[in-house]
Amino acid sequence: MILPEKYSALSGISTPAYVVDSDALEKNLKALKRVEDASGCSILLALKGFSAYALFPLIRKYLGGTTSSGINEAKLAREYFGGEIHVYNPAFTRAEICELASFANTIVFNSQSQLDKFRDLAAETAKKCGRGKIGIGLRVNPQYSEIETEIYNPCAAGSRLGALRGSLRKDFADKIDMLHFHAMCEQNSDVLGRVVSHFENIFGDAIRKVSEVNFGGGHHITKDGYDIGLLVKTVSDFYKRYPNIKKIYLEPGEAVALNAGIFAARVLEISKNGRDIAILDCSAPCHMPDVLEMPYRPPVLGGAMPGEKKHTYELAGRSCLAGDRIGIYSFDEPLKEGDMLLFGDMAHYTMVKTTTFNGVNLPDIATFSPSKNEFKILKKFGYEEFKSRL
Ligand SMILES: *Cc1c(COP(=O)(O)O)cnc(C)c1O
Numbered sequence: 001m002i003l004p005e006k007y008s009a010l011s012g013i014s015t016p017a018y019v020v021d022s023d024a025l026e027k028n029l030k031a032l033k034r035v036e037d038a039s040g041c042s043i044l045l046a047l048k049g050f051s052a053y054a055l056f057p058l059i060r061k062y063l064g065g066t067t068s069s070g071i072n073e074a075k076l077a078r079e080y081f082g083g084e085i086h087v088y089n090p091a092f093t094r095a096e097i098c099e100l101a102s103f104a105n106t107i108v109f110n111s112q113s114q115l116d117k118f119r120d121l122a123a124e125t126a127k128k129c130g131r132g133k134i135g136i137g138l139r140v141n142p143q144y145s146e147i148e149t150e151i152y153n154p155c156a157a158g159s160r161l162g163a164l165r166g167s168l169r170k171d172f173a174d175k176i177d178m179l180h181f182h183a184m185c186e187q188n189s190d191v192l193g194r195v196v197s198h199f200e201n202i203f204g205d206a207i208r209k210v211s212e213v214n215f216g217g218g219h220h221i222t223k224d225g226y227d228i229g230l231l232v233k234t235v236s237d238f239y240k241r242y243p244n245i246k247k248i249y250l251e252p253g254e255a256v257a258l259n260a261g262i263f264a265a266r267v268l269e270i271s272k273n274g275r276d277i278a279i280l281d282c283s284a285p286c287h288m289p290d291v292l293e294m295p296y297r298p299p300v301l302g303g304a305m306p307g308e309k310k311h312t313y314e315l316a317g318r319s320c321l322a323g324d325r326i327g328i329y330s331f332d333e334p335l336k337e338g339d340m341l342l343f344g345d346m347a348h349y350t351m352v353k354t355t356t357f358n359g360v361n362l363p364d365i366a367t368f369s370p371s372k373n374e375f376k377i378l379k380k381f382g383y384e385e386f387k388s389r390l
Pocket residue numbers: 046048049067088182184185186216217218219251252253254255
């Protein structure tokens with residue numbers, strides 16, 4: 001297996017390994033910065049999708065802050081990212097609010113009840129810590145999304161994510177600074193336009209009472225074919241319709257790290273059951289769970305659809321889970337023990353989701369800059385990390 005030219009320097013690295021391509025990451029960041037400059041929005045990195053903090057200094061050059069799903073991500077943001085820290089959770093505990101109010105800039109609540117329980121506590125705690133006003137946000141459910149994968153659809157029937165208009169008291173908007181929705185996943189700006197109009201239909205009066213809105217994540221801004229012009233227009237027009245709105249936030253995770261990393265694995269064994277099966281030194285459930293969860297077929301550099309090239313294999317993981325099967329791919333040359341395979345687009349929603357299920361080792365984490373030909377190992381894991389979680 002011959003590696004693509006750009007990554008040929010990686011042929012000797014130990015595997016499995018996530019390798020963040022810092023050139024590709026920076027290219028994404030520049031695109032996001034252009035969106036900020038053209039539209040006046042503020043873009044936060046959603047740490048849920050990408051939290052490899054060794055890259056935070058690079059990201060911080062372009063983005064002013066982060067959004068966290070809870071206290072641990074928020075602490076990571078404080079320690080390694082700085083800037084503006086937003087945090088949302090479907091249900092905070094009292095202790096978390098006390099701690100978060102000492103350093104977070106905006107806390108986004110998920111319901112009228114969370115707002116009632118913790119709004120004043122957050123404000124008072126922030127004051128006691130000698131800080132200025134802490135921003136209070138409320139995530140609402142715009143009751144419209146175009147996400148077809150049910151487990152990724154926050155507007156699905158029965159969803160707990162975001163308050164329904166009917167669950168809110170008349171005066172709710174007087175108690176908050178920001179309205180927040182998150183109702184997209186890997187989508188283009190035309191979808192945003194439609195979500196925003198539903199958001200306005202349901203919450204238009206409330207939007208006029210707050211000073212900030214957050215359009216959530218799921219914007220595929222850095223993907224080829226994304227209509228950046230329409231995004232910029234949607235944001236700019238929103239500012240014009242609501243002169244009271246001082247800040248519109250977007251909080252993408254995936255778009256920041258899209259196509260900004262590969263996952264390197266090696267063939268351990270070739271076996272046969274009907275077709276040829278290549279057992280790799282990695283695992284779908286442990287290292288790229290979205291392959292099974294979404295589910296999707298990850299790109300393999302140099303790999304094609306079954307039968308398209310001369311030699312076809314099913315790529316499978318080394319865990320004992322029967323379903324640890326990555327997909328069927330064909331190659332120009334036969335695969336053999338020790339061959340390296342590179343999976344594409346493996347920076348986001350991978351490292352943040354790994355498990356040591358089945359005792360499978362966690363992959364190394366590394367960075368590589370093709371333009372500088374610089375490879376650096378950031379982390380290696382072994383038995384201790386497996387043991388420490390149990
Ligand atoms: C997951 C999530 C994001 C980021 O979504 P991406 O699809 O990675 O852009 C942003 N905001 C909230 C509330 C989320 O849950």
